[in-house]
Amino acid sequence: xxxxxxxxxxxxxxxxxxxxxxxxxxxxxxxxxxxxxxxxxxxxxxxxxxxxxxxxxxxxxxxxxxxxxxxxxxxxxxxxxxxxxxxxxxxxxxxxxxxxxxxxxxxxxxxxxxxxxxxxxxxxxxxxxxxxxxxxxxxxxxxxxxxxxxxxxxxxxxxxxxxxxxxxxx
Amino acid sequence: xxxxxxxxxxxxxxxxxxxxxxxxxxxxxxxxxxxxxxxxxxxxxxxxxxxxxxxxxxxxxxxxxxxxxxxxxxxxxxxxxxxxxxxxxxxxxxxxxxxxxxxxxxxxxxxxxxxxxxxxxxxxxxxxxxxxxxxxxxxxxxxxxxxxxxxxxxxxxxxxxx
Numbered sequence: 001x002x003x004x005x006x007x008x009x010x011x012x013x014x015x016x017x018x019x020x021x022x023x024x025x026x027x028x029x030x031x032x033x034x035x036x037x038x039x040x041x042x043x044x045x046x047x048x049x050x051x052x053x054x055x056x057x058x059x060x061x062x063x064x065x066x067x068x069x070x071x072x073x074x075x076x077x078x079x080x081x082x083x084x085x086x087x088x089x090x091x092x093x094x095x096x097x098x099x100x101x102x103x104x105x106x107x108x109x110x111x112x113x114x115x116x117x118x119x120x121x122x123x124x125x126x127x128x129x130x131x132x133x134x135x136x137x138x139x140x141x142x143x144x145x146x147x148x149x150x151x152x153x154x155x156x157x158x159x160x161x162x163x164x165x166x167x168x169x170x
Numbered sequence: 171x172x173x174x175x176x177x178x179x180x181x182x183x184x185x186x187x188x189x190x191x192x193x194x195x196x197x198x199x200x201x202x203x204x205x206x207x208x209x210x211x212x213x214x215x216x217x218x219x220x221x222x223x224x225x226x227x228x229x230x231x232x233x234x235x236x237x238x239x240x241x242x243x244x245x246x247x248x249x250x251x252x253x254x255x256x257x258x259x260x261x262x263x264x265x266x267x268x269x270x271x272x273x274x275x276x277x278x279x280x281x282x283x284x285x286x287x288x289x290x291x292x293x294x295x296x297x298x299x300x301x302x303x304x305x306x307x308x309x310x311x312x313x314x315x316x317x318x319x320x321x322x323x324x325x326x327x328x329x330x331x332x
Contacts, residue, residue, distance in 0.1 A: 030203065032325070053222070161324055162324035
């Protein structure tokens with residue numbers, strides 16, 4: 001019994017350690033992003049007075065999670081992630097947003113609304129269209145509609161990124 | 171953090187222009203990734219990984235000299251690498267003036283004699299340029315003979331520049 005528990009504990013530690021290594025072992029691209037336009041329905045909420053610090057995480061292979069990017073601005077952190085766990089951001093598709101702001105966390109669409117939501121759609125030009133591990137620079141320009149679950153709110157974003165190689169893990 | 175970078179730019183601008191007039195600058199901010207450093211660079215310590223940075227081209231005749239400013243995540247250094255001539259983007263090779271704002275020293279350190287070798291896209295920036303990419307290296311980084319720092323960077327034009 002004791003041996004079984006010890007083996008289970010060891011496997012748990014090994015699994016979490018492997019997961020941590022997998023996360024650290026991923027490429028990312030760091031840079032800046034900015035909201036360059038927003039539709040009237042956004043109510044002027046999302047204007048960028050300056051560039052936002054951002055990171056870009058394209059899905060390079062099946063071990064990577066869904067493609068995403070993060071922005072940090074004015075005390076907020078935001079993750080925009082492709083709804084489907086395939087492909088990268090070039091073109092159109094649905095997205096989910098996760099926001100930490102004002103001491104709280106929000107997901108849009110929320111789990112409650114997800115099945116009734118008409119969806120939040122992105123429309124991006126990603127250059128290059130397919131990012132690989134040897135891609136040095138990436139640009140992303142396009143729109144997110146129904147942004148932050150505000151119907152009719154479309155923001156236009158532009159961003160530029162440079163590759164950060166994963167650390168060497170021994 | 172951004173205020174510190176802006177402060178560094180202002181201070182560097184002041185150092186570069188003895189007239190006292192604050193020159194306008196067209197700034198691009200983004201990330202700089204250190205790709206290699208010679209062993210001599212170990213003396214400066216914390217310059218590694220992904221750093222915040224500013225690229226400042228000299229687009230108009232009234233702009234200050236072209237420069238790259240980088241800041242370590244732990245705020246141990248804010249370094250300015252400024253062209254010594256009136257080049258537009260520092261594309262190619264040339265000499266730079268270095269300034270390091272190191273809080274442990276308390277005052278800035280300035281040095282000369284370093285060379286840059288950059289591939290910059292676009293090679294010539296204009297007021298319409300929205301994005302600048304840099305790949306290359308500098309010698310004598312941190313005023314350390316034999317310290318060659320290689321890096322690449324991507325920068326996005328800041329909005330509403332005055």
